[in-house]
Amino acid sequence: MSLDDLYQELILEHARYPHHRGTLADPTVTLDAQNPTCGDEIHLQLKLSGDERKIEDIAFSGHGCSISQASASMMTDLVLGLSVKEALEKVQAFQDMMRTGEPREGLGDAVALAGVSRFPVRIKCALLAWMALKEALEETGAM
Amino acid sequence: MSLDDLYQELILEHARYPHHRGTLADPTVTLDAQNPTCGDEIHLQLKLSGDERKIEDIAFSGHGCSISQASASMMTDLVLGLSVKEALEKVQAFQDMMRTGEPREGLGDAVALAGVSRFPVRIKCALLAWMALKEALEETGAM
Amino acid sequence: MTFSAKRWREDFPILRPSAKGRWVYLDSAATTQKPEAVLRAVDDYYRRYNANVHRGVYRIAAEATERYEEARQRVARFIGGDPRGLIFTRNTSEAINLVAYAWGLDNLKEGDAILVTAAEHHSNLVPWQLVAKRTGARLRVIPLDEEGHLDLSQLPELLEGVKMVALGHASNVLGTVNPVEEVIRAAHEKGALVLLDAAQSVPRMPVDVKALDCDFLAFSGHKMLAPMGIGVLWGKPEILEKMAPFLGGGEMIGRVEWEGSTWREIPWKFEAGTPNVGGAIGLLAAVDYLEKVGMAAIARREEELGQLMARRLRELPGVVVYGPRGQRTGIVAFNVEGVHPHDVSQILDEEGVAIRAGHHCCQPLHRLLQAGSSCRASVYLYNDEEDVDRLVAAVQKVREVFRVPG
Amino acid sequence: MTFSAKRWREDFPILRPSAKGRWVYLDSAATTQKPEAVLRAVDDYYRRYNANVHRGVYRIAAEATERYEEARQRVARFIGGDPRGLIFTRNTSEAINLVAYAWGLDNLKEGDAILVTAAEHHSNLVPWQLVAKRTGARLRVIPLDEEGHLDLSQLPELLEGVKMVALGHASNVLGTVNPVEEVIRAAHEKGALVLLDAAQSVPRMPVDVKALDCDFLAFSGHKMLAPMGIGVLWGKPEILEKMAPFLGGGEMIGRVEWEGSTWREIPWKFEAGTPNVGGAIGLLAAVDYLEKVGMAAIARREEELGQLMARRLRELPGVVVYGPRGQRTGIVAFNVEGVHPHDVSQILDEEGVAIRAGHHCCQPLHRLLQAGSSCRASVYLYNDEEDVDRLVAAVQKVREVFRVPG
Ligand SMILES: Cc1ncc(COP(=O)(O)O)c(C=O)c1O
Numbered sequence A, B: 001m002s003l004d005d006l007y008q009e010l011i012l013e014h015a016r017y018p019h020h021r022g023t024l025a026d027p028t029v030t031l032d033a034q035n036p037t038c039g040d041e042i043h044l045q046l047k048l049s050g051d052e053r054k055i056e057d058i059a060f061s062g063h064g065c066s067i068s069q070a071s072a073s074m075m076t077d078l079v080l081g082l083s084v085k086e087a088l089e090k091v092q093a094f095q096d097m098m099r100t101g102e103p104r105e106g107l108g109d110a111v112a113l114a115g116v117s118r119f120p121v122r123i124k125c126a127l128l129a130w131m132a133l134k135e136a137l138e139e140t141g142a143m
Numbered sequence C, D: 001m002t003f004s005a006k007r008w009r010e011d012f013p014i015l016r017p018s019a020k021g022r023w024v025y026l027d028s029a030a031t032t033q034k035p036e037a038v039l040r041a042v043d044d045y046y047r048r049y050n051a052n053v054h055r056g057v058y059r060i061a062a063e064a065t066e067r068y069e070e071a072r073q074r075v076a077r078f079i080g081g082d083p084r085g086l087i088f089t090r091n092t093s094e095a096i097n098l099v100a101y102a103w104g105l106d107n108l109k110e111g112d113a114i115l116v117t118a119a120e121h122h123s124n125l126v127p128w129q130l131v132a133k134r135t136g137a138r139l140r141v142i143p144l145d146e147e148g149h150l151d152l153s154q155l156p157e158l159l160e161g162v163k164m165v166a167l168g169h170a171s172n173v174l175g176t177v178n179p180v181e182e183v184i185r186a187a188h189e190k191g192a193l194v195l196l197d198a199a200q201s202v203p204r205m206p207v208d209v210k211a212l213d214c215d216f217l218a219f220s221g222h223k224m225l226a227p228m229g230i231g232v233l234w235g236k237p238e239i240l241e242k243m244a245p246f247l248g249g250g251e252m253i254g255r256v257e258w259e260g261s262t263w264r265e266i267p268w269k270f271e272a273g274t275p276n277v278g279g280a281i282g283l284l285a286a287v288d289y290l291e292k293v294g295m296a297a298i299a300r301r302e303e304e305l306g307q308l309m310a311r312r313l314r315e316l317p318g319v320v321v322y323g324p325r326g327q328r329t330g331i332v333a334f335n336v337e338g339v340h341p342h343d344v345s346q347i348l349d350e351e352g353v354a355i356r357a358g359h360h361c362c363q364p365l366h367r368l369l370q371a372g373s374s375c376r377a378s379v380y381l382y383n384d385e386e387d388v389d390r391l392v393a394a395v396q397k398v399r400e401v402f403r404v405p406g
């Protein structure tokens, strides 16, 4: 395993200039999640369409390592505009990728995170945002 | 070290037929002591002279191993009739013998217990009655 | 296939014969000896990847954490329990105290009862006395019959008002195995929880918490081939989740503020401070070893040797053996008439046979047996018939030295 | 005479260079590595005289008991304390919880205050929060000045109504050593007791409880060369004697009746169940080793390397070092601007340098430092100037990868 896998340019870019970082004026769901072993935190906000079927807007804040920040940034890019069901499928695909280390199609930039699976301690960092999204979507009960 | 040191005939005799085993009708002091690690117990009773200077009678009951029973029997033989001060000197001499393993003069039959010092776990058994005596005498405050 | 104690014995460095011949260890109910595989696993940890767990990013910290959590998974599997309910403690005693404090302080009150048995080890009695004193709850006792079996005839009445049944699974004195399924069923019907003191069962028979349906189970690594300093409390996750924490400190927290804190999810909520990682890794290796030997085979073997020991000792005039004549474990308590257990044990030691003498942390039971103390011989997978012969011959020697009539 | 870390390093199997070169361990504040002498002492115990203590008459049980009690004497001597006050626990956390429960539940009430500092480790904070919740007592906090030193200007006022001062001796983040003598004197004047969390002081400087006059002192074996699973609470005997027991179980009892029990004398009153005998023997060997190196020499060396590390890191643009500029221990917390500590630690690991990243069980302190987390490098007797060079070079690498400006 090599550091270059972990700290690819694409990942560092997302970490340095994360997309959808901030807060929403009128969120449908807000969820706080944390990684208690390292203290990393994410506040995730979603704006769902009226029938709660579709992610119309998304934003995150909080603090964390480059992997968790990049992962959150990539995730928000990916799921914006998707239906709740589609988004949950993406979460599942990302989890699978973390478990197996096999790059997965349909994950957008987040495919760059496949190498994280070789650093077991960091998997939790990569997963933080995705787990928060999953919990937030399940809370809406819109599936 | 050999078993024969520990289980000399004289010791077994005292253990089998202990002297001064029983209770006193009119004790001046009564003291209970125990060895919590093995559950052995001794109830020691003393009758002191009016000025509390002299041990006029002594008795013990309770239960314990052959070493603790023999030791109590030998001790009661030894201190009966002595002054409080003399009795405390005997206790000190017996403690020294247990610590050093050197037989001590003036301990009567109890000198047979010198070999116990080579069995560290059993020293507490041999000392039980003597420690009870010491505590009982100190309680009278007659020194 | 016969059970080859001799073969297993070779794995235990301490049991190798010395110049003076073979030494016979019959005190495994107090603590067992350790096989090479366990010693090596612990040694390997300290020589290769010793690190504090959970918070380290560097390689050996990650490896230590992984192995520690693997131990949790593995030990949970060994007892058929959800790993989320598996808490590492120092020993059985601490595990029981954890429940007595963390569950007891918040769930017991004046008028409530805690039910124990008359054969309880102090470790499953004193914690309940302590929490009873703090809460106003009271202890109640299931009596024993003549042979040492639980007398369950009054169980429904005994269970009235009981919130917790704290029950020894296998006795460390009598060699009995209690009908815990029956007690658990009855207790649950009355809404009481059941904690099993499994210090003497998990090491010597297959135990499955799912099948038993107990709420808590406590045992010690050192009584099942693992090093000292590691033990287990298993609890049903849904109960553990509702409990307040026990020890506070590092690792068990969520968010710490001056005014108060939140807790990490179970099981970590109950593990404060640096755990005994080396101990957990040793327990993992011990469980691997035990499954290689086979828990069912160990149980059968225990029963065989226990029966043999009890029968052979009973044949000696002036020797009284406690506990049942029927089914039993390999733990046999006895007394030689007129000879104090300390003296018996001392002479046995000279004959190269190690047994325990005392009240075995069961003073109330010994009062019931009308014995201040007793001798206890207990076998494990490294003992065999030859060891029983050695024990019996040594007890004969005791009878000679002390001229026991008969 | 110069201190030869290189010589000591040879005693530590895990620190031997591999094919890839020498690995640099800078996480001793979390847990230290173990020298051969400690590993051998523990191994020898399990291979030669492993037995349960206190109740065995046979030879190895007697030897195990003797060594266990010798460890108590030896460790008590190491901290200048009466051995009757020395209780073996699992770690610092358990030691502090023991006092919080056994002393706190009976001696704290609504309106009482417990005084801690703003730099407290969760293990010396959460136990007091838990007991405060159960008793109605409240926590009060000694603030820090800019450099991380205790601000004692309001101490007399802060001490009003305080029953217990729970005070870290040496910080596990800031590298500070608190003026505990002054606090102890002031606390005693107001009738408050003082517990010192000495997890980071006993391993790295001479500590004498008699001279300090503290009432309780807690520390962990694993942070001072001993195995995991063994720690110490020392307490003044006259205070311990008046306290109720903490954990109930075997060994700690006098007479056990159904209705209640009496306790054994201290220190055994506070040790329930089978102790970690192997761990205590390991701690004995560790203390022998530390005295061979010399605690005063270790303290001087820590200070030297701590200063060097802090200075060299501060020289790097974009690196902030926490804690004082003056006197300090060999524990240095820092951050690299714009780079999360996890990322720093990951890159350092690739460079063969192991440090810790996180809140180091000090969330409130990190909020004060306005940092969610930090990197922490900590030295011990096996580290030297070359290790500091390696650390600094690796932090440079972090700056390159993350293009830290400056
Ligand atoms: C200052 C301080 N107190 C307490 C502790 C807790 O020690 P342990 O985890 O060994 O209980 C530590 C170490 O983590 C510490 O650094």
Ligand SMILES: Cc1ncc(COP(=O)(O)O)c(C=O)c1O
Pocket: C029, C030, C091, C092, C093, C094, C121, C123, C124, C168, C170, C171, C172, C197, C199, C200, C220, C361, D249, D250, D272, D273, D274, D275
């Ligand atoms: C039945 C029983 N319960 C509890 C214990 C206590 O175990 P530990 O001393 O490991 O806490 C023992 C062993 O001593 C035991 O035999």
